[in-house]
Amino acid sequence: MFIINCPYCGERDQTEFSCGGEAHIERPKQPTELSDDQWAEYLFMRKNIKGIQFERWNHIHGCRKWFNVVRDTSNDKIHAVYKMGERPPIK
Amino acid sequence: MSNNLRINKNNFIDQTVRISFKFNGKKLFGYKGDTLASALLANNIHLVGRSFKYHRPRGIMTCGSEEPNAIVQVGKDPALTDPNVRATEIELYEGLEAFSQNCWPSVNFDIGGINNFLSPLLPAGFYYKTFMWPASFWEKYEFFIRHSAGLGKSPTKPDRDLYDHQYVHCDVLVIGGGISGILSAKLSAEKGLNTMLINDKSYLGGSTIYQDDDIFKINNETSNVWLKNQIEELKKIPNLTIKNRTSVAAFHGYNYLLARENLTDHLSAHERKEKIRQRLLKIRTKKVVIATGAIERPLIFNNNDRPGIILSSSIKKYIDYYGVKTGKNISLFTNNDSAYETAISLNKSGVKVKVIIDIRENSNSILSEKIEKTGIKILRGYTITNTNGYKRVNSIEVMKLSKDGGSIVGNKITYKCDCLGISGGWTPMVHLFTQSGGKLKFRNNDNVFIPDENKTPSEQISVGSSNGDFELDDVINNTVKNIKIFLGLDKNNYENLDIKCSKEKQKRNIWLLPSNKPISKTKPFLDFQNDSTAKDVKLALREGFKSIEHVKRYTTTGMGTDQGKLSNMHALGIVADTTGTNMGELGTTTFRPPYTPLTFGTIVGRNVGEFFDHTRRTAIHDWHVENKAEFENVGQWKRPWYFPRNGETMYQAVQRESKAARESAGILDASTLGKIDLQGEDVSEFLNRIYTNAWSKLAIGKCRYGLMLNEDGMVYDDGVTTRLGENHYIMTTTTGGAANVLSKLEDYLQTEWPELNVYLTTVTDQYSTMSICGPNSKKIVKKIIPSLDLSDEGFPHMSFKNSKINNVNCRIMRISFTGEHSYEINVQSNYAKDVWEKCIEAGKEFNITPYGTETMHLLRAEKGFIITGQDTDGTLTPSDLQMDWIIGKKKYDFIGKRSLYRSDTIREDRKQLVGLLTDDPKEVLEEGAQLVESLEKPIDMLGHVTSSYFSPNLNKSIALAVVRSGKKLNGKKLIVPMENRNIIVTITDAVFYDKENKRLNA
Structure with a gap:
């Protein structure tokens, strides 16, 4: 069970957070103009990487803020934490 | 008691305190400091159980947590009995009662023993291969297999013991109370680090504490004396916590560890009273030192499992620590030097060691020289090819090994013995290391997997035998050297110790030792x-x-x-x-957690009974209790289910409540519905995006029903939202969906639409809601608030007014979930019970009837209103629910809109919500029952019943169902096949009652 450094509250136990899946998937601005395949790409397709993955997390039992986490899924090491709307600090 | 198996002088067992205990009903004695295993051995009891498959007699084989055979059931109390406990780990206490497992009728005469003679018929995968066909026989096989395979019996009554959880934070956690753990803890604590030392035994010092021989010396003291002094000093350090009888079960990432602390399992029943039995430590530490040691390996040869065959190091511990002779005529079988230490200990205690069989061609070390001086015979380059004796080993057959070790040569020599010590080398305990994500490397010269220092997760280190150091000087020197680097220490007292010990020079390993018989004839x-x-x-x-x-x-x-x-x-x-x-x-x-089994009690701790989950009660709860409500659990909420009168059944109560609500007046506590307060200048735009229908034109003081979808187009939640002011709305959600809806809304606001100025606050607990419905509801509200204009023009359906009941502010919505003329009164929760009682008082003359969730469900089903989560299951679109009217087709976008015309969601043969009427109006369908068109096999399932009731207002059975292509099937007859009959139903419109909605304004 890992520790997450919430950008608003500081380091807290993982049990206070919930994971919202892959980050940086923007909701299309004009969904009506997308084909079924394009919409399905947004709706269903996720990378599920073994290694460095960009994720959305919510401090659900804390400040309830959403933010982004760069996590290595093979060892749970967290490489960076940054706020919504900010650019990833690493590639 | 066979006293002649005890040696008199002993530092660890208190022979002045005699303890009585029972094993398989027989009264026996041991001493304070014994384990059940050592006490049994002192009573000359080796046979303690039967093996799992062949029911072969099995004896105590080890002295620790690795014990495979001596697994016992402790205690008889149906609430407290403990199965699968290792006899080698139970400390003896007055009144201990233990039983052998996996044998019937007794350990000495076990009927299952016949399996041993059938063993040629029971190879690997026997169960898989044999009991596969015919499939329908499995139920019969299963009974016999489970009956004969049982490992211990579960308690049958609730556990009365207390368990506890505790969070622990420290700088350094040291796991293991042996010499390397003690040195690590001491170095860490002396540096001023907040240190915890976890030790699974009742004493500190590991195997060194009873290593009393001139061969092993530290600074001119025997190693045990030197270590004892270290332990005394250790105990004085204030920033060090020592947890004895504690075992680390799991090592997770980020140095989070779970450990089980045994607090009372070593105490007699009356000493345990009102004390916590076991505690789960949830440890978060900056650094971890793994010093879990190593366990001895057995040797694999024909019939190596007889009672009396014990790991050589365990024989040493039984004699040196417990003062117990495991036999009177012991032979040893080894591939390394450690059995020689056992021989020295036995010899010193006057136990006859007949012969040491060593598979190595040579062995010359300080230890082997010392053995040779005692006159004990060493057979080098030999192996054991067979053992004899059924309930106890009585002889061994020995032959010479070929040069390559693959076969045997020469003649068989037989030695009599009543105990055989075996040693196949040592295995570092790397379980916790690998659990934490560490990777192992293989060391060829002594065939061990050890932690790879290059693939060790950060902030942890393995030391001592768990890191592959097996000799005293290596253990101490490497531990001190590595801990110094790991903790960043300066020079310390342990760096230049004068250590003397024996060094092993020769190694030979044969995983499967050859026999003079073909392998198929051996075990x-x-x-x-x-x-x-x-x-x-x-x-x-x-x-x-x-x-x-x-x-x-x-x-x-x-x-x-x-x-x-x-x-x-x-x-x-x-x-x-x-x-x-x-x-x-x-x-x-x-290697998976737990390292050793945990009790369920430890895992759940205090979270049992009423503490298992939170219970939420409405502000009106006490009134419901006083008025004999039966309650239903809805999520964490306790909701009144129905209010039985004069011994009514649930059916009778619900029929009465439903009729009263339509004929005169009913009242429902609707406080559990989720309530979210929305404020900000963009709320109406926000509502437009999250609900399927249009919200921009909702006037202040008006209410509107909304359907919320997931982005995949499936119905997620529903409820009524009211516009309280220009930029102020209150949304209601389903009871169960409240928390998730709030999270979902926050998610969109924070991530997708941060430009919207909307603030969300949950007010579910702050406001209580009572819903008064029925043709007399208007009169009742009029009595409570005479000043309020209740005319249809002044206060129409789907509108809202602020008002006061006496001096209590209230929000009144004219909305209806029953189809009747209704009012929902919302008040601040502290006043709710009082206001509720006023409504009841005012309604008396109209026979106002409190009703619960069951009547609410029935009334809405009569109207064909859905309950999300009951009639929907996350696979239905608004169109599937025949609610196309609520989709704002002109709206450019809302959550889930694009999904409503994916190729899958526009299929016409999707399951769709319909009404069902049974041909026999008295027949009430079961919710969940399947719907089919014909009974010809294979039967195609068309759908299932989602809601079903007997309607007292229509005097017939009604149901809602989802059916494939249901929209097109109005009037069609379908079959509901039940266990012993088939029910014929007709598909109808889902609205059964008051299709024209006349009663809303009645």
């Missing part, structure tokens, strides 16, 4: 608990299993409660030998 056991042999592993390989994980599961090697602590290395070795693979490439099976 070389690998996993003693699960009864798998080397033959089984070879068979699995012949049958094509390649992965070690598959071999493990097929043969069940290493799958017992001991998790293969003794067997895994040999299984790997035999697989490697047979397939010609290097063991390092083969790798190990996965």
Whole structure:
């Protein structure tokens, strides 16, 4: 069970957070103009990487803020934490 | 008691305190400091159980947590009895009662023993291969298999013991109370670090504490004396916590560890009273030192499982620590020097050691020289080919090994003995290291997997035998050197100790020792608990299993409660030998938590009974209790289910309540519905995006029903939202969906639409809601608030007014979930019970009837209103629910809109919501029942019943269902096949009552 450094509250136990899946998937601005395949790409397709993955997390039992986490899924090491709307600090 | 098996002088056992206990009903005695195993051995009891599959007699084999055979049931109390406990770990206490497991009718005469003679018929995978066909027979097989395979019995009554959880934070956690753990803890604590030392024994010092021989010296003291002094100093350090009788179960990432602390299992019943039995420590530490030691390996040879065959180091501990002779005529069988230490200890205590059989051609070390001086015979280059004796070993057969070790040569020599010590070398306990994500490397010269220092997760270190150091000088010197770097220490007192010990020079390892018989005629056991042999592993390989994980599961090697602590290395070795693979490439099976079994009590701690989950009660709860409500759990809420009067059944109560609500007036506590307060200038735009219908034109003071979808187009939640002011709305959600809806809304606001100025606050608990419905509801509200204009023009359906009841502010919505003329009164929760009672008082003359969730469900079903989560299951679109009217087709976008015309969601043969009427109006369908068109096999399932009631207002049975292409099937007859009859139903419109909505304004 890992520790997450919430950008608003500081380091807290993982049990206070919930994971919202892959980050940086923007909701299309004009969904009506997308084909079924394009919409399905947004709706269903996720990378599920073994290694460095960009994720959305919510401090659900804390400040309830959403933010982004760069996590290595093979060892749970967290490489960076940054706020919504900010650019990833690493590639 | 056979006193002649005890030696008199002993530092660890208090022979002045005699303890009585019972084993299999027989009264026996031991001493303070004994374990159940040492006390049994002192009573000359070796036979303690039967093996799992062949029911072979099995005896105590070890002295620790790796014990595969001596697994007992402790205690008789149906609430407190503990199955699968290792006799080697139970400390003896007055009144202890233990029983053998897995034998019937008794350990001495076990009917299942016949399996031993049938064993040629019981190879690996026997159960898989045999009990597969015919499938319908499985139920019959299962009974017999489970009956004969039982490992202990579960308690049948609720556990009365207390358990506890505790969070622990420290700088350094040291796991293991042996010499390397003690040195690590001391170095850490002396540096001022907040240190915790966890030790699974009742005493500190590991095996060094009873290592009393001139060969092993530190600074001119024998190693045990030196260590005792270190321990005394250790105990004085204030920033060090020592947890004895505590075992680390799991090592997770980020240095989070779980440990079980045994607080009272070593105490007698009256000393335990009102004390916590076991505590789960949830430890978060900056650094971890793993000093978990090593366990001795057995040797794999024909009939190596008889009672009296014990690990050589365990024989040493029984004599040196417990003062118990495990036999009077002991032989030893080894591939390394450690059995020689055992021989020295036995010799010193006056136990006859007949012969040491060493598979090595040579052995010359300080230890072997000392043995040779005592006159004990050493047979070098020999192996044991067989053992004899059924309930106790009585002789061994010895033959010379060929040069390559693959076969035997020469003649058989037989030695009599009543106990055989075996030693196949040492296995570092790397379980916790690998659990934490560490990777192992294989050391070829002594065949051990040890932590790879380059693949060790940060902030942890393995030291001592768990890191592959087995000799005293290596253990101390490497521990001190590595801890110094790990903790960043300056020079310390342990760096230049004068250490004397024996050094092992020769090594030879043979995973499966040869016999003079063909392997098919031998029983070389690998996993003693699960009864798998080397033959089984070879068979699995012949049958094509390649992965070690598959071999493990097929043969069940290493799958017992001991998790293969003794067997895994040999299984790997035999697989490697047979397939010609290097063991390092083969790798190990996965080590999973817990390291040793945990009780369920420890895992749940205090979270039992009423503390299992939170209970939420409405502000009106006490009134419901006073008025004899039966309650239903809705999520964490306690909601009134129905209010039975004069011994009514639920059916009778619901019929009465439903009729009263339509004929005069009913009142419902609707406080549990989720309530979200929305404020900000963009709320109406926000509502437009999250609901399917249009919100921009909702006037202040008006209410609107909304349907919320997931982005995949499926109905997620529903409820009424009211516009309280220009930029102020209040949304209601379903009871169960409240928390998730709030999270979902926050998610969109924070991530997708941060430009919207909207603030969300949950006010579910702050406001209580009572819903008054029925043709007399208007009169009742008029009585409570005479000043309020209740005319249809002044206060129309789907509108809202602020008002006061006496001096209490209230929000009144004219909305209806029953189809009747209704009012929802919302007040601040502190006043709710009072206001509720006023409504009841005012309604008396109209027979106002409080009703619960069941009547609410019935009334809305009469109107065909859905309940999300009951009639929907996350696979239905608004169109599937025949609610196309609520989709704002002109709206450019809302959550889920694009999904409503994906190729899958526009299929016409989707399941769609319909009404059902039974041909026999008295017949009430079961919710969940399947709907079919014909009974001809294979039967095609068309859908299922989602809601079903007997409607007292229509005097017939009604139901809602989802049916494939249901929209097109109005009037069609379908069949509901039940266990012993078939019910004929007709598909109808889902609105059964007041289709024209006349009653809303009645």
